[in-house]
Amino acid sequence: MKQVLLITTALTLAAGVTYAAGLDRSGQGVNIIFEEGIAAQLSYSLIDPSISGSYAGTVSGDIGQSYGLPQLSFKTAITDTSDLALIYDQPYGAHVIYGSAYALSINPNDITGKYNLRAEAKTHALTAILRQKLDNRFSVYGGLRVQTVDTNVAVPFVNGYTVTSDSPTDFGYLLGASWENPKIAARVAVTYNSKITHTLRASETVPNVVSTTTPVDIETPQSLNLDFQTGIAENTLIFGTARWVNWSDFDYSPPIYASVTGGASLVGYENDAITYTLGVGHRFSDAFSAAFQVGYEQSQGNLVSNLGPTDGFWSVGVGGTYSRSNFQYSGGIRYIKIGNATTDIRSAPGASFSDNSALALGLQITYRFEKRN
Numbered sequence: 001m002k003q004v005l006l007i008t009t010a011l012t013l014a015a016g017v018t019y020a021a022g023l024d025r026s027g028q029g030v031n032i033i034f035e036e037g038i039a040a041q042l043s044y045s046l047i048d049p050s051i052s053g054s055y056a057g058t059v060s061g062d063i064g065q066s067y068g069l070p071q072l073s074f075k076t077a078i079t080d081t082s083d084l085a086l087i088y089d090q091p092y093g094a095h096v097i098y099g100s101a102y103a104l105s106i107n108p109n110d111i112t113g114k115y116n117l118r119a120e121a122k123t124h125a126l127t128a129i130l131r132q133k134l135d136n137r138f139s140v141y142g143g144l145r146v147q148t149v150d151t152n153v154a155v156p157f158v159n160g161y162t163v164t165s166d167s168p169t170d171f172g173y174l175l176g177a178s179w180e181n182p183k184i185a186a187r188v189a190v191t192y193n194s195k196i197t198h199t200l201r202a203s204e205t206v207p208n209v210v211s212t213t214t215p216v217d218i219e220t221p222q223s224l225n226l227d228f229q230t231g232i233a234e235n236t237l238i239f240g241t242a243r244w245v246n247w248s249d250f251d252y253s254p255p256i257y258a259s260v261t262g263g264a265s266l267v268g269y270e271n272d273a274i275t276y277t278l279g280v281g282h283r284f285s286d287a288f289s290a291a292f293q294v295g296y297e298q299s300q301g302n303l304v305s306n307l308g309p310t311d312g313f314w315s316v317g318v319g320g321t322y323s324r325s326n327f328q329y330s331g332g333i334r335y336i337k338i339g340n341a342t343t344d345i346r347s348a349p350g351a352s353f354s355d356n357s358a359l360a361l362g363l364q365i366t367y368r369f370e371k372r373n
Contacts, residue, residue, distance in 0.1 A: 019022075020295055021273030022247040022308065023092040023121060025069055028193050029225060030176065032073040033085040033131050036368070041073040043330075045297035051096070051338065053309055059097030060351065063309075081133040086126070087293065091147075092220055094121040096307060104306060104351075107160040109207070119267075119307035124148050124218065127174065133193035135227040137180050145172040147220065150200050151252075153307065155352060158261060160207045163254050165216065167201035172196035173219075185231035195222040195246070204256040208231035216254050221246040235283040243275045267307055271300045279317075290320040295336075303344035309353040312339035319362070 020027070023220040032041055048065030098105050098117040105117045129143035176191035202216040223246065229239035232366045247269040279293025299312030306361050317334030338356040342349050 008095045018273045020243070020245075021310075021312075022244055022245060023094050023251065024243075024273070024275075025093050025235045026071065026089040026091045026173075027241075027243060027275075028086070028089070028091050028128060028191070028225065029227075030087070030127075030189070030191055030225075031172070031227070032075045032087060032139070033083055033129050034178070034180075034189075035075050035366075036370075038369040039074045039366060040369075041075075041364065041366045043071045043073075043362060045069040045071075045362040047358060047360045049336075049338070049356070049358035051309065051353060051356045051358075053341075053343070053351045055343070055345070055351035056103040059099070059105045060353075063094040063096045063098050064088065064356070065097055066087075066091065067095050068338075083133075085129040087129070087130070088124075088126050090123055091120070091125050092123045092149075094119050094214060094308060096309075103118050103156045104155075104345075107207075109159055109306075115160070116154060117156055117306065119151075119153045120152040121149070121153075122283045123150075129174065130209055138177065139180070139285060140177050143173065145174060145193070145196065146170075147172065147196050147198075149200065149218070149220070149314040151200070155242070155257070155266075158206075158257065158332050158354065159209065161205070161260065163202055163257065163266070164204040164205045164256075165202050167198040170196050170198050174332055180317070185229065185237055187230075188228045189226075191221045191225040192228075193225070195249070196351040197218045206252050206260065207254060208258060212256065214255055216252070218252050219250065221250050232280075237281045238279070239281060239291075240278040241276070245273050247273075248272050252354075267305055269305075270302045272299075273297060287323050288320065290318065293319075297336075297339075299339040303349060304341045306343045306345075306351065309343050309351065310338045310356070311341040313337060317360075326368050326370075327347075327363075328366040328368075330366070331364075332362040332364075334360040336360065 019297045046065045046068050051064035052062050072088045077083050096119050100114045105115050107115050125147040127145045131140045132143035151165045154162045172194040174193045178189035180187045197219050200216045201212040205211040224244045226242045229237050232238050251265050253265045275297045277293050277295045281291035283289040294316035297312045309357040313336050315336040319332030321330040336358040340354040343351040
């Protein structure tokens with residue numbers, strides 16, 4: 001099947017605009033390593049969630065703040081059988097802000113003040129990957145990931161509590177293997193991403209009581225990605241992904257917050273998450289391809305954090321790619337129906353969130369330094 005990468009660019013973009021469990025954002029994809037020759041890729045996704053709920057007779061307002069996800073990738077062939085790729089992304093993050101009239105935004109020590117229950121977190125990661133092609137269409141790859149984390153959280157109903165933190169640069173790794181058959185545009189790839197342990201410098205404050213900076217360990221979770229595609233007809237592919245993330249081991253418990261709340265975690269999750277996508281892509285001409293995909297993540301039914309009041313989702317998305325000379329221009333759009341959730345208030349059911357959704361848009365430009373046949 002000729003020009004299969006034209007199709008896979010469209011389907012990857014449609015599937016890659018992400019909204020998933022926990023703090024998951026980029027999905028840690030490595031598709032750039034499978035490009036031919038030398039290629040550079042710039043992509044940007046904009047996600048606009050609409051999330052609201054109510055608690056104790058007050059409404060949260062739309063807490064889901066829009067955010068952008070940039071990604072920059074470069075791949076080169078070192079020899080006929082080995083490749084090198086570099087990827088910059090922001091794999092994890094959060095951005096929620098509640099209205100000041102919401103019950104949990106009120107500081108009991110200053111009920112006339114204007115505060116906001118909020119959480120902002122961002123990671124920056126740079127990944128270097130080496131791939132070695134083996135016999136019988138197999139290849140193995142591995143690499144090193146360098147990552148930083150920054151957070152800013154305010155929980156006014158806990159006596160006006162706030163915490164900001166950042167981390168030094170810390171390291172993780174990835175390992176993977178793949179099998180390909182270009183004749184039928186088939187590929188199966190499995191990628192393991194290690195957890196990364198960060199020692200945050202957490203500056204906690206409870207007004208008029210305490211203000212201190214202490215080291216706090218967190219681990220961004222280990223994960224496993226399964227990606228597949230195969231041709232099913234002339235110029236037509238099916239594709240899919242399954243991503244498992246070990247969220248049940250994630251815990252962020254700054255010591256002052258734990259002390260004030262009797263040992264509660266600021267952010268933690270009860271279950272791991274598996275996110276699925278399945279779709280079809282078609283090359284309509286030498287210049288244009290398009291793809292359609294659906295996504296699903298099961299609701300767990302557990303109480304969730306007020307700083308991430310969602311539980312599962314389903315989604316539909318479309319993407320298209322136009323190729324001209326050495327350039328490929330791709331765009332994708334995805335609608336996400338966010339699962340209903342009930343939040344945890346001191347280990348008891350709290351706020352109720354329902355009928356929420358998100359819209360994601362993505363753009364990508366790929367430049368290949370050597371024109372494909």
